[in-house]
Amino acid sequence: MSDALEIAAxxxxxxxxxxxxxxxxxxAIDGREPEIHAFNLVMVEQARERAAAIDAMxxxxxxxxxxxxxxxxxxxxxxxxxxxTTCSSKILDGWKPPYDATIVTKLADAxxxxxxxxxxxxFAMGSSTExxxxxxxxxxxxxxxxxxxxxxxxxxxxAAGFASIGLGSDTxxxxxxxxxxxxxxxxxxTYGYVSRYGLIAFASSLDQIGPxxxxxxxxxxxxxxxxxxxxxxxxxxxVAHPSLLDAIGEGVEGMRVGRxxxxxxxxxxxxxxRTELAFDALRDAGAKIVDVEVPAFTFGLTAYYLIAPAExxxxxxxxxxxxxxxxxxAPDTNAMYGVTRAAGFGxxxxxxxxxxxxxxxxxxxxxxxxxxLKVRRLIHDEFERAYQHADVLLTPASPSVAFPFxxxxxxxxxxxxxxxxxxxxxxxxxxxxxxxxGTGADGLPVGVQVxxxxxxxxxxxRAAAALERAAR
Amino acid sequence: MSERISVEIVTKVARxxxxxxxxxxxxxxxxxxxxxxxxxxxxxxxxxxxxxxxAQPYPLDNVFRDDVIVDGLDRDEVLAAAPAAEDGRFRxxxxxxxxx
Numbered sequence: 122m123s124d125a126l127e128i129a130a131x132x133x134x135x136x137x138x139x140x141x142x143x144x145x146x147x148x149a150i151d152g153r154e155p156e157i158h159a160f161n162l163v164m165v166e167q168a169r170e171r172a173a174a175i176d177a178m179x180x181x182x183x184x185x186x187x188x189x190x191x192x193x194x195x196x197x198x199x200x201x202x203x204x205x206t207t208c209s210s211k212i213l214d215g216w217k218p219p220y221d222a223t224i225v226t227k228l229a230d231a232x233x234x235x236x237x238x239x240x241x242x243x244f245a246m247g248s249s250t251e252x253x254x255x256x257x258x259x260x261x262x263x264x265x266x267x268x269x270x271x272x273x274x275x276x277x278x279x280a281a282g283f284a285s286i287g288l289g290s291d292t293x294x295x296x297x298x299x300x301x302x303x304x305x306x307x308x309x310x311t312y313g314y315v316s317r318y319g320l321i322a323f324a325s326s327l328d329q330i331g332p333x334x335x336x337x338x339x340x341x342x343x344x345x346x347x348x349x350x351x352x353x354x355x356x357x358x359x360v361a362h363p364s365l366l367d368a369i370g371e372g373v374e375g376m377r378v379g380r381x382x383x384x385x386x387x388x389x390x391x392x393x394x395r396t397e398l399a400f401d402a403l404r405d406a407g408a409k410i411v412d413v414e415v416p417a418f419t420f421g422l423t424a425y426y427l428i429a430p431a432e433x434x435x436x437x438x439x440x441x442x443x444x445x446x447x448x449x450x451a452p453d454t455n456a457m458y459g460v461t462r463a464a465g466f467g468x469x470x471x472x473x474x475x476x477x478x479x480x481x482x483x484x485x486x487x488x489x490x491x492x493x494l495k496v497r498r499l500i501h502d503e504f505e506r507a508y509q510h511a512d513v514l515l516t517p518a519s520p521s522v523a524f525p526f527x528x529x530x531x532x533x534x535x536x537x538x539x540x541x542x543x544x545x546x547x548x549x550x551x552x553x554x555x556x557x558x559g560t561g562a563d564g565l566p567v568g569v570q571v572x573x574x575x576x577x578x579x580x581x582x583r584a585a586a587a588l589e590r591a592a593r
Numbered sequence: 594m595s596e597r598i599s600v601e602i603v604t605k606v607a608r609x610x611x612x613x614x615x616x617x618x619x620x621x622x623x624x625x626x627x628x629x630x631x632x633x634x635x636x637x638x639x640x641x642x643x644x645x646x647x648a649q650p651y652p653l654d655n656v657f658r659d660d661v662i663v664d665g666l667d668r669d670e671v672l673a674a675a676p677a678a679e680d681g682r683f684r685x686x687x688x689x690x691x692x693x
Binding site for chain 2 (some may be wrong): 428445
């Protein structure tokens with residue numbers, strides 16, 4: 122049993138022990154983790170203690186909550202008090218946060234069992250999990266290929282049966298793209314839907330936490346638990362979110378599904394074919410297909426790769442060898458900053474810090490960062506117009522299926538192009554999710570992306586559930 | 594490809610970013626940033642004069658909350674994670690008094 126809804130129902134009913142669920146997942150980890158490397162840390166003892174406590178609650182007649190006994194894998198950029206949190210970076214190796222992220226508290230309150238911290242591209246910068254300081258994660262469907270990234274560890278953990286649910290963060294596609302490549306569901310909610318308190322910041326105006334799961338219903342379940350306003354995150358939206366679990370039963374009769382006629386080219390034929398079949402599936406389920414235009418979509422990549430590094434260069438200034446993490450000694454503090462950061466950051470992080478610092482520096486701000494913010498507005502407004510004609514939009518989630526290690530070489534732009542279809546939703550703040558929809562080249566999973574308007578998660582989940590039914 | 598950024602500028606940016614890059618890293622970064630900026634020129638043709646910059650997606654501003662006193666982080670726990678601490682404070686190498 123691996124679906125969270127089933128596990129939680131059985132544990133709450135007393136017909137399944139949380140301890141047995143944990144042992145089943147630990148056994149799966151024992152079997153394949155050496156070749157997959159999904160985790161930076163497997164929390165064996167903590168998970169066992171937690172499961173025992175949940176079973177004791179059930180035995181005493183108490184309800185542990187909607188995620189009772191569900192094993193959850195956390196991306197290792199989410200703070201867990203007293204448990205190492207590394208961002209897969211040497212600069213945070215060994216750091217134990219003095220507090221829990223809000224989502225960690227919410228998981229505990231809902232009865233979940235955190236089973237480990239998963240690998241990622243260093244500071245979530247990458248699309249293949251090859252940029253981890255602790256070695257790459259391998260795709261469970263084909264271990265010669267990447268799992269996508271940056272939440273590649275969480276995606277692989279769910280696909281390999283190491284955890285029932287993974288949590289990831291998505292700044293430019295870091296949940297949706299690895300979900301597509303690993304054949305699982307991955308959701309980036311509306312910006313502000315989930316509290317970012319305790320999520321180590323990459324680009325604060327783009328980052329959002331979301332689930333990676335085997336089923337659309339499990340993603341709905343998880344978002345129903347972790348969504349909502351948090352006084353500790355002033356960008357979390359102060360409204361009550363309707364239950365997504367309730368929404369997915371409703372079907373897509375009469376729903377307007379938009380096709381973006383000027384979508385950037387570059388997707389492989391197998392991915393485009395599956396996306397076409399997804400349109401057909403929703404039409405067969407009663408939806409109406411409409412054409413929409415988003416001419417600025419194609420400029421998303423440029424806007425993103427100026428804005429995200431700019432914010433990152435500012436956020437990552439805190440890693441200076443003073444308050445936490447690595448310090449390389451030097452005669453004075455200023456020199457210590459420079460050698461510590463040079464030793465602690467990997468190549469991709471350095472590259473983005475450099476790009477961002479340049480885009481923000483005097484004389485170049487208007488030409489790069491300032492202009493990118495205007496393009497961002499353009500993209501946002503064009504999507505808003507599109508959502509007047511369509512309830513959801515369908516696109517590929519990734520231009521290709523999982524690619525072999527090293528396939529993008531040392532050309533950063535080739536890797537950045539992996540995010541071409543996912544980036545616009547981060548810039549605009551709208552929600553998006555990837556749903557597995559059959560297989561493409563070499564029998565590898567293809568994900569179709571469903572996009573929707575601000576806080577229109579219910580419609581997005583209805584469309585995703587219809588695609589899931591059609592794919593089965 | 595015409596260079597869109599020079600070694601001198603990259604060296605200055607590395608200093609601003611507090612990154613001690615090696616000469617090889619400076620050269621490689623210069624080439625890679627040049628390639629990226631070449632690609633990023635695609636937005637130069639856009640007419641953006643009347644477009645309002647957008648810094649964040651959701652139109653929240655002046656977020657207030659009640660001034661409720663809660664416990665802060667535990668000082669010893671925070672300092673335990675620091676590379677060096679002394680007398681309840683973070684300890685750093687000399688800041689002044691050296692010719693830097």
